[in-house]
Amino acid sequence: MKSDTRLQHTKVSHRAHQTVNPPVEKGSSLLVKTRAELYGTGTVYGRMGLGVQRELEAALRTLENGTHAQLTANGLQACALAVASIARSGDHILIADNLYGPNRRFCTRRLSAMGITASRFPPNLTPDALERMIKPETRAIVLESPGSLSFEITDTPAVVKMAERFQITTILDNTWSAGVFHRPLELGVDLTVQSLSKYAIGHADAMGGVVVTRSETLAKKLQACANDWGLGLSADDAYLALRGLRTLHNRLRQHERSGLQIADWLANRPEIDSVLHPARSDHPQHHLWKRDFTGACGLFGAILRPVSDVQLDRFLEALKLFRMGFSWGGYESLLIPSDGQLKRLKEDPILQKAGPLLRLHVGLEDVDDLMADLGGAFDVMAANA
Numbered sequence: 001m002k003s004d005t006r007l008q009h010t011k012v013s014h015r016a017h018q019t020v021n022p023p024v025e026k027g028s029s030l031l032v033k034t035r036a037e038l039y040g041t042g043t044v045y046g047r048m049g050l051g052v053q054r055e056l057e058a059a060l061r062t063l064e065n066g067t068h069a070q071l072t073a074n075g076l077q078a079c080a081l082a083v084a085s086i087a088r089s090g091d092h093i094l095i096a097d098n099l100y101g102p103n104r105r106f107c108t109r110r111l112s113a114m115g116i117t118a119s120r121f122p123p124n125l126t127p128d129a130l131e132r133m134i135k136p137e138t139r140a141i142v143l144e145s146p147g148s149l150s151f152e153i154t155d156t157p158a159v160v161k162m163a164e165r166f167q168i169t170t171i172l173d174n175t176w177s178a179g180v181f182h183r184p185l186e187l188g189v190d191l192t193v194q195s196l197s198k199y200a201i202g203h204a205d206a207m208g209g210v211v212v213t214r215s216e217t218l219a220k221k222l223q224a225c226a227n228d229w230g231l232g233l234s235a236d237d238a239y240l241a242l243r244g245l246r247t248l249h250n251r252l253r254q255h256e257r258s259g260l261q262i263a264d265w266l267a268n269r270p271e272i273d274s275v276l277h278p279a280r281s282d283h284p285q286h287h288l289w290k291r292d293f294t295g296a297c298g299l300f301g302a303i304l305r306p307v308s309d310v311q312l313d314r315f316l317e318a319l320k321l322f323r324m325g326f327s328w329g330g331y332e333s334l335l336i337p338s339d340g341q342l343k344r345l346k347e348d349p350i351l352q353k354a355g356p357l358l359r360l361h362v363g364l365e366d367v368d369d370l371m372a373d374l375g376g377a378f379d380v381m382a383a384n385a
């Protein structure tokens with residue numbers, strides 16, 4: 001054989017060592033021996049994922065207490081897949097008004113191009129009022145609890161109970177709880193969605209998403225839709241998500257502790273109008289959080305008392321540990337002014353707030369250092385009054 005042929009066929013036998021973690025198998029073509037295998041029902045192409053993706057799916061099924069997990073390349077794809085696997089042209093869906101913005105945009109703009117209409121509802125609408133929005137063609141209700149900008153907790157069991165009477169599928173974006181502090185499938189939700197880019201991966205160095213269910217029928221729909229669209233997660237990113245899951249509970253405990261400490265400290269600062277943190281007793285749906293959640297992550301909101309744009313800019317520029325950037329769930333603290341992302345129904349109470357809305361992600365740094373960082377930036381803000 002010539003050199004170029006030989007170069008394509010060098011081989012050593014792999015799997016010589018038993019490592020703690022699965023090998024990151026990379027592959028598009030999977031070699032089979034027979035025609036029956038090639039056209040059989042097994043994994044025959046790399047797009048469907050290989051060993052490390054199967055292990056990650058198993059871990060995510062355990063985390064969310066589901067029976068089927070479908071991976072995607074990011075969280076937004078998971079949100080989109082969940083809805084699109086159920087709704088058909090001519091259908092209608094109901095979406096909570098606190099959904100992650102791009103998910104809300106998918107449900108309105110993209111689905112409308114596919115002949116599916118969406119109506120928005122305030123996340124704390126009573127089940128009776130929500131029921132009045134149901135049409136004969138309503139197929140799904142999409143929730144995010146708490147909302148990742150405005151932090152309302154929905155009465156999910158009540159929505160589920162009502163949806164079940166109409167055989168409407170319920171979907172809940174569970175990214176805030178990371179599957180650790182909230183188990184929507186145990187409350188009767190049909191599909192739970194997570195952006196793995198946040199706490200699961202936990203280091204802001206990769207992206208991923210997942211939809212988990214307990215329903216065989218919905219699992220088949222999810223898988224068919226994912227296959228039709230060619231959705232999946234790369235082996236490298238699946239590996240990072242699997243590795244992140246092993247320390248998820250430990251990290252979240254610190255995010256929770258530090259997050260609450262900073263939320264309480266902020267609530268007593270003169271610069272702050274109010275804090276939006278479901279685990280605080282002054283949160284309007286604290287009772288629902290206490291009933292349906294077992295903890296809180298490091299993401300919450302704070303509303304400033306009115307300040308000028310210049311003061312807000314100087315405050316943001318003075319922060320050294322809290323840096324500005326989208327996403328959350330990594331080891332690092334982040335803070336963004338989040339008004340720009342809030343595109344709510346006009347009657348929404350959060351629009352009546354006093355000053356700018358901030359979103360904080362409290363990372364794994366020392367909490368005293370984080371408070372000193374915020375305190376120093378408040379001083380700069382005051383000096384620019």
Ligand SMILES: Cc1ncc(COP(=O)(O)O)c(C=O)c1O
Pocket residue numbers: 074075076077079100144148173175176194195196197198207208209327328
């Ligand atoms: C609540 C929530 N869901 C879904 C997503 C989308 O995840 P990804 O960034 O992995 O696409 C985000 C991203 O910020 C989010 O905050």
